[in-house]
Amino acid sequence: MSMQDSKNFRESKDYIQSLERGLMVIQAFSADTPQLTVSQAAAATSLSRPAVRRILLTLEALGFAESANGIYSLTARTLTLGYAYLSSKNVWSLAQPFMREFTDKTGESCSVSVLDGNEIVYVARVQAKRIMRINLDVGSRLPAYATSMGHILLAHQPEVKLEELLKDIPFEGFTSNTITDREFLKKELGEVKNRGWAGVDQQLEEGLRSIAVPILVNGKVIAAINCSAHAGRVSKEELRGTYLEMLRETARDISSAITASGQTI
Amino acid sequence: MSMQDSKNFRESKDYIQSLERGLMVIQAFSADTPQLTVSQAAAATSLSRPAVRRILLTLEALGFAESANGIYSLTARTLTLGYAYLSSKNVWSLAQPFMREFTDKTGESCSVSVLDGNEIVYVARVQAKRIMRINLDVGSRLPAYATSMGHILLAHQPEVKLEELLKDIPFEGFTSNTITDREFLKKELGEVKNRGWAGVDQQLEEGLRSIAVPILVNGKVIAAINCSAHAGRVSKEELRGTYLEMLRETARDISSAITASGQTI
Structure with a gap:
């Protein structure tokens, strides 16, 4: 996909924005920010708090994140995503x-x-x-x-x-x-x-x-x-x-x- | 989130199914199947071909996948997802x-x-x-x-x-x-x-x-x-x-x- 094709597809109705946003939230966690509240993850990704809240709850339900007292962190299951590339x-x-x-x-x-x-x-x-x-x-x-x-x-x-x-x-x-x-x-x-x-x-x-x-x-x-x-x-x-x-x-x-x-x- | 809470949330309207499906498609790639067509990825995930096609195109537009002649593979950018956990x-x-x-x-x-x-x-x-x-x-x-x-x-x-x-x-x-x-x-x-x-x-x-x-x-x-x-x-x-x-x-x-x-x- 050329850069132009990619740009065009991102504006088409087939583009899945919620997938992009989910991957953005995963990448908001880092060495400097290992734990994030909904507000902090929203600030880091420039997404709305309700959108980030749904994403974090979805990631938690899928076992990719965990939370305690409203503070989220990623789980080792996230490694499985990178491993899909490494093993392939x-x-x-x-x-x-x-x-x-x-x-x-x-x-x-x-x-x-x-x-x-x-x-x-x-x-x-x-x-x-x-x-x-x-x-x-x-x-x-x-x-x-x-x-x-x-x-x-x-x-x-x-x-x-x-x-x-x-x-x-x-x-x-x-x-x-x-x-x-x-x-x-x-x-x-x-x-x-x-x-x-x-x-x-x-x-x-x-x-x-x-x-x-x-x-x-x-x-x-x-x-x-x-x-x-x-x-x-x-x-x-x-x-x-x-x-x-x-x-x-x-x-x-x-x-x-x-x-x-x-x-x- | 307990197993019951997780089950309940997955049935609620706040659950983002397209995020779950996107992560499933990433995990369909492996050492045995480093390259997948839309049909193969659909078979591996039990998702429909149109759904998988949209997901793969979205992943490609985001730089997480690449394709040649209708055959998809993951890119090194996928490692960034696992690295979010490792570095955190x-x-x-x-x-x-x-x-x-x-x-x-x-x-x-x-x-x-x-x-x-x-x-x-x-x-x-x-x-x-x-x-x-x-x-x-x-x-x-x-x-x-x-x-x-x-x-x-x-x-x-x-x-x-x-x-x-x-x-x-x-x-x-x-x-x-x-x-x-x-x-x-x-x-x-x-x-x-x-x-x-x-x-x-x-x-x-x-x-x-x-x-x-x-x-x-x-x-x-x-x-x-x-x-x-x-x-x-x-x-x-x-x-x-x-x-x-x-x-x-x-x-x-x-x-x-x-x-x-x-x-x-």
């Missing part, structure tokens, strides 16, 4: 052992993500023992323009699609290193495509640097894989030297495992 | 480093789950490098009565609640070891509660054995943690000796980390 794309579980191997060798975190609009979505992650400030997990979303995996995934988009995506990026300076200029980002993406890897140094968060490479299956970029580390612990040279070579090897191992499994993405 | 209950990410430590030492998989009705739902998992036949991930569901974590979680239910749950179990003999007798299961659960750990030997799948212990926070069982292994590789004695002691230590470490974080479940 179980190529990502094939990546896990190779990612663990990488993390065991380097002591740094390793993640795989795919592009969803202007954002990357984590589909697999092995976190190093040394805990970072950002808490990332499968399903986490980050702005593509400020991450190394995002640079890989954007760089391999068809030109027309890339232009469309770049047009809509709401640039924000997370740190003094964040790329906030569209033309500068385009130039960087061109270089990323040529050299086959991306490096981001403290563009998303101070003290965080990462490198990423593509995962290729049948000549197509199906995802990006990265290694992220504390800037104070791992130098740029280290990251772009030994670590990059190990990450490339991990990406190749994952590609081979996916190809051998005969599964499609 | 980020106590489970606190467990990860301790679980990895356990898996590094033993070479066997380690998982944490909670109870959802008669089933357990995986909320955290570290898979050993040696891959098992069953592919389990965060969000996976298994029948509580045939798993060690399920035995722990059932054993710590209040008596009335346990009776209610036991009444509804659709017992099925997965192997010749599976407990399929209600009274026998109740007796086993009593012993599990007394000895503080559960062991299941090839009750869910031939060749698979596991042990589990509770994770306690402020004297309350908030989850179960297990170690599962190939029966041909790890003996019952090994599992119930060294591994059990290490698993208890891991459970204690996780409890302490959760308590120290000041987070609630």
